[in-house]
Amino acid sequence: MTVKVLLFASYADTLGTNQLALDFSSGATVGDVLGRVRSMPGADALPPEPLVAVNERYARRDQVLSSGDEVAIIPPVAGG
Amino acid sequence: MTVKVLLFASYADTLGTNQLALDFSSGATVGDVLGRVRSMPGADALPPEPLVAVNERYARRDQVLSSGDEVAIIPPVAGG
Amino acid sequence: MRSAIVDLPIDTAALAAEVSRATNGATLLFIGTVRDVNDGRSVTGIEYSAYRSMAEREMADIVREAREKFATTDIVVEHRLGELAIGDASVAIAVAHPRRGAAYDASRYVIEQLKKRVPIWKLEHYVDGTREWVNANGQHVAEPAR
Amino acid sequence: MRSAIVDLPIDTAALAAEVSRATNGATLLFIGTVRDVNDGRSVTGIEYSAYRSMAEREMADIVREAREKFATTDIVVEHRLGELAIGDASVAIAVAHPRRGAAYDASRYVIEQLKKRVPIWKLEHYVDGTREWVNANGQHVAEPAR
Numbered sequence: 094m095t096v097k098v099l100l101f102a103s104y105a106d107t108l109g110t111n112q113l114a115l116d117f118s119s120g121a122t123v124g125d126v127l128g129r130v131r132s133m134p135g136a137d138a139l140p141p142e143p144l145v146a147v148n149e150r151y152a153r154r155d156q157v158l159s160s161g162d163e164v165a166i167i168p169p170v171a172g173g
Numbered sequence: 174m175t176v177k178v179l180l181f182a183s184y185a186d187t188l189g190t191n192q193l194a195l196d197f198s199s200g201a202t203v204g205d206v207l208g209r210v211r212s213m214p215g216a217d218a219l220p221p222e223p224l225v226a227v228n229e230r231y232a233r234r235d236q237v238l239s240s241g242d243e244v245a246i247i248p249p250v251a252g253g
Numbered sequence: 254m255r256s257a258i259v260d261l262p263i264d265t266a267a268l269a270a271e272v273s274r275a276t277n278g279a280t281l282l283f284i285g286t287v288r289d290v291n292d293g294r295s296v297t298g299i300e301y302s303a304y305r306s307m308a309e310r311e312m313a314d315i316v317r318e319a320r321e322k323f324a325t326t327d328i329v330v331e332h333r334l335g336e337l338a339i340g341d342a343s344v345a346i347a348v349a350h351p352r353r354g355a356a357y358d359a360s361r362y363v364i365e366q367l368k369k370r371v372p373i374w375k376l377e378h379y380v381d382g383t384r385e386w387v388n389a390n391g392q393h394v395a396e397p398a399r
Numbered sequence: 400m401r402s403a404i405v406d407l408p409i410d411t412a413a414l415a416a417e418v419s420r421a422t423n424g425a426t427l428l429f430i431g432t433v434r435d436v437n438d439g440r441s442v443t444g445i446e447y448s449a450y451r452s453m454a455e456r457e458m459a460d461i462v463r464e465a466r467e468k469f470a471t472t473d474i475v476v477e478h479r480l481g482e483l484a485i486g487d488a489s490v491a492i493a494v495a496h497p498r499r500g501a502a503y504d505a506s507r508y509v510i511e512q513l514k515k516r517v518p519i520w521k522l523e524h525y526v527d528g529t530r531e532w533v534n535a536n537g538q539h540v541a542e543p544a545r
Contacts, residue, residue, distance in 0.1 A: 101450055102520035103532040146518070149453035165450055165518070169534035172447070172454070172478060172519030173353075173431045173490050173510060181304055182374035183386040226372070229307035245304055245372070249388035252301070252308070252332055252373030253285045253344050253364060253499075266412040269428070275435040275485045281506075282415070282428040288497065289421040339421045351434065357507055360427075364499060 094119060094160030096126060102168045107138045117158070123147060124154040126164050143167065174199060174240030176206060182248045187218045197238070203227060204234040206244050223247065254320055256312035256330040258305055263331045268347035272327040279353035281360045285344040287337045291387065295380040301334045301343060304372040308332070315366045323359035325350045330363055332373060343375075400466055402458035402476040404451055409477045414493035418473040425499035427506045431490040433483045437533065441526040447480045447489060450518040454478070461512045469505035471496045476509055478519060489521075 098113040105111040108130070115129055123145050130136055144167040145152050151167075158164065178193040185191040188210070195209055203225050210216055224247040225232050231247075238244065255271070269282045287299050316328050327349040337343055346363050350356040378384050401417070415428045433445050462474050473495040483489055492509050496502040524530050 099450065101518065102448060102522070106532075146450070146453055149450075149456050151516075165453065167450065167518050168520060168532065170514070170516065170518050171521045171532075171534045172449070172517045173514045179304065181372065182302060182376070186386075226304070226307055229304075229310050231370075245307065247304065247372050248374055248386070250368070250370065250372050251375045251386075251388045252303070252371045253368045265415070269411070269430065273432065273486060278432060278434045280428075280430040280432060282426075282430070283499070283502075284415065284426040284428070285499070286419065286424060286426060288424045340419060353429070353431070353510060356429075357503060361503055 094121070094158075096121070096158055097161070097163045098126060098130060099163060099165040101165070104139060104143070104166055104168050107135050108133060109135060121158050122154065123152050123156045123158065123164065126158070127154070127166070130166065139166070144169075174201070174238070176201070176238055177241070177243045178206060178210060179243060179245040181245070184219060184223070184246055184248050187215050188213060189215060201238050202234065203232050203236045203238065203244065206238070207234070207246070210246065219246070224249075254316055254326045254328050256309070256316045257332075258303060258309050258312070259331050259333050260335055261333070263333055263342045263345045265342055265345045268329050268331065268345050271329050272347045272349035274327055274349060276351055277327060277349035278351050279356040280347065280349040281356040283344075283346040283360050283364055284342045285364070287339050287341050287343060289339045291377060294377075296339065296377050297380055298336060298338050298378045299343070300336050300376040300378070301332075302374050302376070303332075303334055305334070308371050308373055311371045312367065315363055315370065318366070319348075319359045319362050322362065323350065323355045325355065325359060328359060328363065330367070332367070332371070334373070400462055400472045400474050402455070402462045403478075404449060404455050404458070405477050405479050406481055407479070409479055409488045409491045411488055411491045414475050414477065414491050417475050418493045418495035420473055420495060422497055423473060423495035424497050425502040426493065426495040427502040429490075429492040429506050429510055430488045431510070433485050433487050433489060435485045437523060440523075442485065442523050443526055444485065444524045445483050445489070446522040446524070447478075447483060448520050448522070449480055451480070454517050454519055457517045458513065461509055461516065464512070465494075465505045465508050468508065469496065469501045471501065471505060474505060474509065476513070478513070478517070480519070
């Protein structure tokens with residue numbers, strides 16, 4: 094299955110892109126996505142436990158993903 | 174000595190005036206003014222311990238007055 | 254830093270603009286307005302009166318205290334007197350501060366102290382034509398017939 | 400009750416007017432503005448960006464929560480994105496309520512939750528031409544050279 098990964102702000106700078114499409118086998122979790130992203134060039138600058146949202150909702154590491162899910166890796170927020 | 178007494182809002186209605194000039198002997202206190210005012214017609218509707226200001230500052234019952242002082246008897250405030 | 258008793262409508266947007274400054278990150282504007290119902294009775298308007306010179310003095314004291322407690326000079330307060338209609342602003346407090354927490358605390362300090370100390374009174378007018386003095390504790394004193 | 404991410408200047412006075420209602424006695428308008436100094440560095444402007452769809456969703460959630468907790472539907476929030484100059488309003492929250500205590504609490508709830516949860520980021524521009532991502536905890540991450 095394919096999962097869409099969104100990157101923002103400093104994380105997008107770090108990875109040089111704001112969007113990835115990654116393939117996983119069924120049953121993959123948020124943690125699996127993070128592991129894959131962290132193996133990419135430059136990604137060692139990401140914090141060990143970044144915030145993640147799945148389909149626009151904050152999600153835990155163990156959340157199981159479905160094909161087409163949108164996984165966003167979210168830098169510390171700074172609105173206001 | 175003469176003391177000017179100001180009355181406001183419901184207290185002015187109660188006493189039928191918003192200003193009195195009362196004579197006292199030297200050494201008179203806020204409490205003495207209250208006692209005199211309370212002896213006036215209609216004044217039994219005043220509360221036992223109304224707020225009082227002397228020369229625009231909240232004052233205690235035992236404050237000694239000087240000639241020309243402005244003593245205000247202040248209903249419960251309701252600004253805002 | 255400024256406080257005033259006024260007789261004309263309060264320009265609340267102007268108060269907010271008055272405290273704005275490049276060093277501030279938060280502006281808080283409090284507006285107290287005349288409600289159409291108080292204590293279950295239908296209100297048509299309120300007449301505000303004051304011991305004006307003392308009210309101005311107390312408001313100035315309160316603003317000075319807030320400046321000391323919350324370390325900002327960007328505080329402006331106006332209280333209006335006279336006949337006000339439903340929805341009219343009776344009081345407005347604008348505070349600006351580098352940090353939002355202090356802006357909220359300073360704004361709250363000013364309105365709470367104002368309601369406790371500033372000698373202002375309101376005569377509520379009701380739908381049935383009667384009028385009553387209202388105090389901050391919700392007690393009512395009927396106005397004598399005129 | 401309304402929340403929005405906007406790209407144009409926020410009309411703060413219009414937000415305050417939007418929540419006004421004859422049953423309310425207190426209106427509170429919070430305005431967050433761009434400061435000229437952050438963490439000791441001279442700022443010339445800030446570029447706000449967001450995970451826009453999620454930011455809109457979180458803001459709507461926060462407003463709904465505030466409605467439940469403080470029993471008022473008179474809450475409007477706007478957050479602006481894009482290039483902002485010193486003094487520009489980045490966020491404005493208008494709350495009106497019959498009682499002032501609840502108005503303060505609801506306003507504070509909305510801004511604190513917004514700062515914790517809504518995925519918006521700021522890239523500060525400094526006098527020396529550098530730019531850095533800033534997070535709410537005051538940590539900075541230098542933007543890579545472009």
